[in-house]
Amino acid sequence: MAAVWQQALALDAKFNAYRTPNNPQFRTLYIRRRSQLLRECAKSGKDPSVRKDHLHIRAQLLNSRYGSPAFSDGGSIRSRSISLRSGGRSGLDNFDKLNLSDSKKHRRNLSSGSLKHIFEGPMKRVFDSIEVVPTDEAEASRAMAGGKTVSENYAFAGMHHIFDQHTAAVTNVKFGHDDKTRLACASLDGTLSICQVIPDPATVICMLRGHSAGVTDFVFSLSNDVILSVSLDATARVWDIAAGKCMRVIEDSMAAELLSCVFHPLNNNMFVTGNSKCFVQVLNISTGKGYKGGSSKVTGKVLALAFDSTGHILWTGDDKGSIHSFTIDVNSGKLIKARRITVCEGLPVTCISARSWISREARDPSLLVNCCVNALCLFKIISEDGALQLKKRFPVKQKRSSIRSTFCPLMSFRQGACVISGSEDMCVYFFDVCKESKPCVNKLLGHSAPVLDVCFNCDESLLASCDEQGMVIIWKREGKQIG
Template identity: 40%
Template sequence: MAAADSASAPSSSQEAERPAAPSMPTDPDFLSCVLQPPASSSSRPDADYVALRRLLLRRKPPSALQHRMEWRCNGKGYVAYRNFLLRRIDGGSAHSTPSNSGRWVPSPGPALSEADSWSSIRDLRTNSGLSRTVSISSKHSDTERHVRFSEPAYSFVGMHCIFDSCKTSVTVLKFGHASSDLLAYGAADGSLTVCQVSEPPSVLQKLIGHSKNITDFDFSSNNQYIASCSLDKTVRVWEISKGTCIRVVYGVCSQLCIRFHPVNNNLLLVGNANKEINAINFSTGRVISKLNFDDAVTALDIDHTGQLIFAGDGQGYIYTVSVNSHTGSLSRTHKNKSNKSKSPITTIQYRTFSLVARFPVLLSCAQDGNLSFFSIATDAKGYLTLICSLKLGSRMQTIRASFCPLLSLEKGEFIVTGSEDANVYFYDLARPKNSCVNKLQGHGSPVIGVAWNHGENLLASSDSGGTVIVWKRSKTN
């Protein structure tokens, strides 16, 4: 027995002479790229390739796998979310009925357990042959991977919920004031939908009355009312709890933007295509004052004190307007050029403070893709000073942008905007180069509107296909 044992067991000298095993890279992403199927292979990779890739990707940190297993969206898991995303990239649409609005149904496919959901969304696009639809260079992928770890506040765990009952373009969406749950969106068919995004997400009211595209709306400070304006030349005020229209103000031209006065909620400020801003009494529906401009007023916002209005027109100019909170009287103070082109302003957004400017700031977005960031001199009646700007591609759609309020505490000035390539992009306006820091993929049509909730843990985005996606931001330290 001893001889047999000694024959079967190699000696220590033999072990010393045996060549050492070559060191193999331990990065699963690198190995999965090396183990791509040959170009001459069929559209389906062979079983050995699939098994090796699955094995390597399963070697990712256990925390990531556990995170995907625990993640839920409307009761559905990671696999269902992945299948839905594949259908959107393919150009398909998720099926929904009025009874399940706010929920989504995964597309038919092979049943996979949560433990088998070993691929990330990027890996899935590559395996499914969808890289031809969304092409990403290796350099850009490396940048994305770097950003994901260096900018943890931009990490999203996936879709919180999806509303896809609308059949036309969703032109504008907003969360309620100081609300993390109340969401509303207006569509090109004139409908206005109010929903809640808490579990379970559901549609609260469908407000029907406008006959054409809803251009803008605003919540009252207590979220009991919504004021909306439309291309049908009307302004309507809705009582949300009853779902009824309590006031209609008829105009002579398209009404393009609207805001409740933040201090005096009995005052509505409306910009229209007739080159004017009207101050309307909420209770009576009468126009109590108006102010004329050089072109159609396409966007506006009001500072937190209610003393200054910032309005953008159809030629790219931004105006500062003083308003009396009691009487509603309006007077123009400054006229500023936002960019060198004569493109309509699609977004005007005020914010009380910025670490970059150390003053109140203003964001403007023009239809030609120009994003401008201004500081506001409050002691000079709202005079604007351009701090920085960013030129994106020109758009055919009226695409809106928004500050990223939570992430403004980081070193930079971050904004989020939609895009005609169906992605949601995050930009740092303070970076002269490589300003894009992240993007979200999931829409199947051009993304038009974006909005953050009050808790800043949810981001809503809408597209021209009628889909509204609420994204859930991952928790960060």
Template identity: 40%
Template structure:
């Protein structure tokens, strides 16, 4: 009896002893704590959202890395299972491909996992690039890369393209500038050195809508109205013209005393046009009457300008490489200069001024400036200081012989960087990351036969248009990303 009692006591004591704590899967806990479906009479506990958020934030970092590295690309459960098995079996043996200026920017699998390429998403990492009108396969492999760098590069590919969407080669003169319509992925226009302005559509089938003839010398710049019904263009022939696109007619001509070099519509008051000229002025012109309502004088010819989305700040570049911030009244059109930046010490004319509302690098509005000597400058904009510019970084390219333009690239969702695209003298379109000065070139497109001058993205950011000195305009189709 004593033995039995003693045994019972021992058993009871063991039952009262707490079991050693073991880590619990946060996914399991979040499922267990999930409340029943709320009805009109019952609501889940208010603390549930905070508790579940805490559990999700305490997930193991390895699971987070798995999900960030995995790209579905239309694949299913088998592909994801193979992806996880490969990570468990191979560990750090799997590596991504290294991008060179000649490849498409996608990352290809290492040879060790080539056998899995038929069933998982690594096969979609192989991309195609266009070379002289023909699509050629381009895969570059590198097995020596650190884990942090591999993780960042794989999370989101660089800018890759599946080839040429369409080509316009009806112009026989150099195409100096091209732009897509506002909030439009189909409407494209380009101006040439013979004074012609061509409006076309890039959807299937691509076609030329209007050929606007009126300028007698080079088209220096143009801009679409907010509803894409009108185009305002300026030229070396000292005139500014307004065109009605649907009819293909010129409805207004404003004559100047010097070459008109840059132009843009005011984004808030579309009845206001801002025009920079070789007489060192920016003129605010009434769209309806063609009269100058305000003017502002600078130190040299105003060669490029852009305006912020609020319509309160204008950024202008001159022939000496200086960049000015100008305050504009949206109602009256009155102009006043606020700041002057002299980052371009070589005193080369500014060919591109482009404003962007947000940057992943600067976390604020930014400005891109491109000079004729190949210098690219990236500024942050202090909106609380009336547009004061602070230089973040710069990039020196090969000195071009022509006024080559540049443009911001669409924002990538995961990869941090400031990407720009620009033409070049070697007939290629180059993509650069301004935040990576030692290895800034991330991709290039080959297909033009002469120096590439202009580049422009459409509103949907799936098409890139580029123009060259022979009059050819190529529209490139960007690869789809999840």
């Protein structure tokens, strides 16, 4: 029952960015209320099959209204993300531009917004019968993206604020999910900080203290009320953000340094850690215990972890230059090793990010990888067990530091798609993955040490970057109103 309501909440959170675009406070209130209601319903003792049916129908309704932001409900990583709503925020502004392989009756049913035909047949069959054709008439799509070029969209230049509350390298910076105001930072000084960046002046809300060694990784829960962190002190900690206190300490079963962590995207009661003894472990956040069959050894220290959006595939990156893919059962937590891909033998893979939809021109599910080979690598995901094919390499300086990168959050409706990475030459780089030549569209100068991590807030009005000296810079986009 708990797994089902967590999946329902994850589904709602996935579409939350599309709700009331001019009222983010309502979106936050909505997702918190949904969390509360789902928790209460999970305790009612109803038949789990009824709630699974509810989850399936709700997925169809949300997909029909907003279009799928990720993989289709069928779970296939080769399936296409479409909109079944004509006009508005759908991103498919002219339904006549869709290439339907089915009959005209299909088109009439879909464009009219009727769900009757969808519920009578498998959702996946409807999705697979549609091919998106980018057109010059996609006015709503261009309006959502601001109608600008990629270079104009990422013309970050001015500094909004500089934080220096940490006394050692800041390893990670992250904004909350669907949040443009709250930023969290993790440092090798053993602390985490929660910062409010809007309104001006930006302030440090609280410091999270408890780890006895450097914090190597952390992640927000879907509802942004909890942070999970891991540390060189061989513990994972669960933090209540509102109270600023540690709720639970989970010790590594091998007493090994913990180097990476990630929540399961559909069930935040399940998380994964990677340690310095080359083990990946799936654990339950409520009990602090591992799942049976949820542990596996890889070729090196586990420096990076990433799930695909369905939670079916887990990738790990290690210090020997390998990426391993696993399939995971969300109910049992069991890991099954699938593939091994060598990025560069003997050189650490320090960051992995997965996206299932980049842009209308670059639509393949993709993996973004930092490796200590002076390059940022973009891979195409080519099978349902996580096999990869290298698409592009972008030049960044990285030979020794744990550099991280990220996809831009607002890609789906733009002519082009951007990725951003830190670098050992103290710069932040913006690359357009759709450009064959001169892909670098912007470079930010301001740090005085290698830049370790970068992240956007949800509307891309602000960019945060952190470095090895503990400085965090908040950059503002030119022409974008903050607040």
